[in-house]
Amino acid sequence: MGIRQILTRDFLLTFAAQLTFSFSLFVLIPTIPIYLSRIGTAEAEIGILIGTSSVSSLILRPFIGRALLTTPERNLMFMGALFFIFCSIAYLFLSPFWPFLMIRVFQGFGFALFYTASTTFIANISPEAHRGQSLSYFFLAFNFAFALAPSFGMFLINQFNFTLLFLVCAALSLSSLFLSTRLEKRAANVPEASATEDRSFLSR
Template identity: 25%
Template structure:
């Protein structure tokens, strides 16, 4: 008999994750256009707006991981969700580029706290025998937010205005807070809290985190510049359809990939997923019609969703429950750093080489991510230890 996965707390985590990522991706898709079109700034300025957000989340991750391993995780979820709500409310007062920069740093801090806290609690509640499947289903909340956030955000921004979009983002963050309060988290062992040393990185997940860093370098070309790319090609609505296909592909593929991964098919599924992801990025660089963007979105959704879920499962299963907070913060710290660095570097590439070559270079970066995965995990051994904290091995066939 399989361990129970669908508890009330697990379903609340998925729902809270959806509303959080809905507001996040709505702002991510629209703010570059807001900065360029309304504030009359350059594409580099749009990249900076996204970069400082990641800097904020990076700062938060240095501290939140150790806090999650030392204090009550439910209280930290409450604090994080309240701060996330406040950050969304403050967009109404950010009328200048400078004030928007400061707000993005603060919002990034709250986002870093929220994502690390939700991921840590999810990893704790999901049965060890169904980690891949559970993390895959949890990822559907993010995927659904990725589908609807940009689609709704771009529509409201184009037809109503930016303040109406800020209102919906605020309501979504309020729902994140309400639903998050339904999550029940097991109390931590007090003795474990006292004995635990303060640390900001988990050494057991450094290799997989570095691979995620390279993955993020390539991924940020989509998250940061896709809407500007479609606008430059006089196809502004193509971005919405791209994200729709991208998110739907992730929603469908993530749970399926997770189940396959749990059955010890890691090496095969990750290799195929990387190949699909690279093909999708190359197709995106040559896209010129709605059909091209939709097909590229499907390939990229399957590829990125599968790779990210598998890497995250390996990371989670590399440590025991008492170190999940630091492990998650380390992993996301590397991932966010990749997005921050990539937003700056790829923004420069856009000005020098154009959008198409920027996407082609991104596909090369993703290939290097796979190359390091091959060197660190596939080439060294046919058995990947993904559950060191619990003393179990899982074959990477």
């Protein structure tokens, strides 16, 4: 009975959205350094450009957590997917260093928005007695993408070219955006934030 309570329509939609979104991220892990190297980017700059998205994601996450108190999760997932679509297309036209750096920053924002919102949504729609089990199933989407997407990315650049790689990233992000729009606007059991609980520095 527990598995039926977990695998609801919204859970499966969010799982699929997270899978396609994560694929669009992880296909770039082995391929972006190769792309930057081929267009003549210095090794030190490659390291900065690769790490920038992670730094921007970490900076934004606390603010996303606060925004989720009042904003539907699917709205932030939608925004995160939009960021990824924009960045995937921008890769085709922008060259290092500074324009590319800004794209990496925006991609970090997109990852923070989508991943934080999707995980929160799953936690909110899961039965309390099965929340841990539900989240463990959900994180399989992330694991599957991490296991398969890098090899897929290398296949694309070896058999085709970087243009197709970035277009595939955009298509995957578009799929996650579409799936996000099919979710309920607000998870049913989201707790309301009370004034007495509002004590963090982010609220000031």
